[in-house]
Amino acid sequence: MATVTLPSTREESWRWADLEALRAAAASERSVAPASALLGLDGPRLVFVDGVFAPEQSNPGRLVVEALDMTTPHPLGAQASGTGWSLTLDAAEAETTVEIVHVSTGGENHLPARLRLGEGAVASVVESYVGTGWANRLVQVELARSARLSRAVRVIADAGFVSTRDEVSIGQGASYVATFLGAGGMGTRFDAAIVLNGIEAYAEMGGTLLTRGAQRQECAVRVRHAQPHGSSHQTWRAVAADTSTASLAAAVEVARDAQKTDGEQSLRGLLLQRTATVNLKPELEIFADDVKCAHGATVGELDARALFYLESRGIPPARAKALLTRAFVADALERIGDETVREAFVADADRWLETAL
Template sequence: MTLPVRFDDLGLPGRRHEDWRWSDLSAIEAALAARANDGAPDARRWLIDGVTGPVLLFVDGRYSAEGSDPQGVTIETSGGDEAHILSRLTRGAVGATLRLGREQAAGPIQLVHVATGGQAHLHHRLTLAEDAQASIVETYVGAPASWTNVAVDIELAHSARLMRTVRRLGEGGVHTETLRAGVGQGASFMGTTLLTQAENVRIESHARLHGIGAFASLDGIMLGRNRQTFDVVNRIEHAAEGGSSRQTWRSVADDRATLSFAGKIQVARAAQKTDAEQSVKALLMERTATVNSKPELEIFADDVKCAHGATVGELSKDALFYLASRGVPPAESRAILTESFLSDALATIGEDAVREALTADAIGWLRRGA
């Protein structure tokens, strides 16, 4: 397909569209005018120590065989999802294709994409057969005047289990992601995202629990300062009986950053005995920052247990005073309390090394601003 050369050519919905009213992707314009750096970066420094398994390296939307160790994971070209405007742009893009059966055991798979400038599109497909299990860690590193656009399609059969962890790091740029997940009977999908270094971010996730007893969690952390804008839109759709879901998001907004979260739980009439929870909490480090939260419940079944809550506040003055009375410096006190505030959103990561890496990323961000 012919990729757009101007921001207006993308045809993205404006702020009058309810799901896009908090999105600011204006930095894409600089990426469309920029070119990628011809030098191939060494992505090994972005790998998580202690994690074994396949390694796939992408640079500016192109697969790097030299820096990869696929171990059976294939690279294919995508057709894209014509129904979604951002996914549509991934038509003809490369991406990792994972198809696992119950007899296959996959160690944590690391995908690293480094954007050096310009636009880059990826499309990953993850299909797990009955009783299959897999863990995937995706690290996206952006440079100024770069745009990484990712589409992810997931399908989990009976009793399959998938853990997906995403890190957005780097020095700037734009990150957009569209995820579609189908979760079958007794299957489990756990997704955790950490957003730090990017000028603009929009992530849109839709998990459909179409099997009896299916489970999904869409958790994450947003850490923004300066004039960063992050927008996360989650939808978990319960379409079958006995399903359960969780959404746990924690945000820290500093300077003039704008962090937004819109999460919806949909329960169909046939989805009796659904158990769904949503917890959205944010800290304002400066009152010049902005946090937007929009939790929603849409329930058509009678026998359900659904709850949601959203809070925005500041660090406890009593807790800060207590730590100060014990001789802890103010900057250290703020970092300690903020680290504790973020821990809930990382609790579902199964591998210790991955959870520790994301915790270190978050702590590093906090300490840099202390």
């Protein structure tokens, strides 16, 4: 940790970051490894324990564990160097059930990943984080023309801190869809820079942050439209209980030549108690003059009339709150295409609700 230079919370893009929790997680003692949280998908899988490949628990298939030479200006992502994992698909190839599991037992670990999809290639990747300590990841994605990548990231660590940095380049007619879930006891920062470099490129990123106690979670996403006829959608939901804090910052930048861009942001927060905090920061920077861009941001509490209606039908108060809260986060998770993965994410959210309500 002594070699890591952390950003300052005085910087606008880091003002909500819980860097103290990150430092504490990095300095934490090692403990017993938890269960690996494999979903049992029928495809390649990799398991990393404290950032080290565990071959006895893995089935790599076309996934490659190798030293990766990756550069980034991002202060946390720059720490993730050395041996990581990669997936390279040639034109029209498909790999749709890739599973990556990150197990942490304490201290800090860093891991890079690279995904390169050729023209018309298709891939689906689900990643899970369990344990404690500081797990730091850098993921770089390159999508050629008409390639499609779907990612689902579930962070259900008991404690510690998980930081991810995604850097994505999307080619002509290519599609990138990513869904994140933070439903454990850890702190998080989901950080992404997505660039639509091709005509008619598509990007979608969103997810759900669930916080309780004194926990803090955060996402910081910037989508840049560099070419015309691109579309992007960001759908984020945050639920905060007790004295916790969930922060959502989502930006869309439209370059001067990116005419006919369609960009949409939906940020919504739900306070289970008024002692909790949800920070929302939608941002649009538009330099083109023929675009359709919109954003919405709301923070509120559960509808008292809806609660009364459910309770009047014999539903216990805790169950009524859970039903309404689940409905609130559902639209951020329903975009996961694989039914098994989607059900796992919903089950994670349900377990969180059972303890928070």
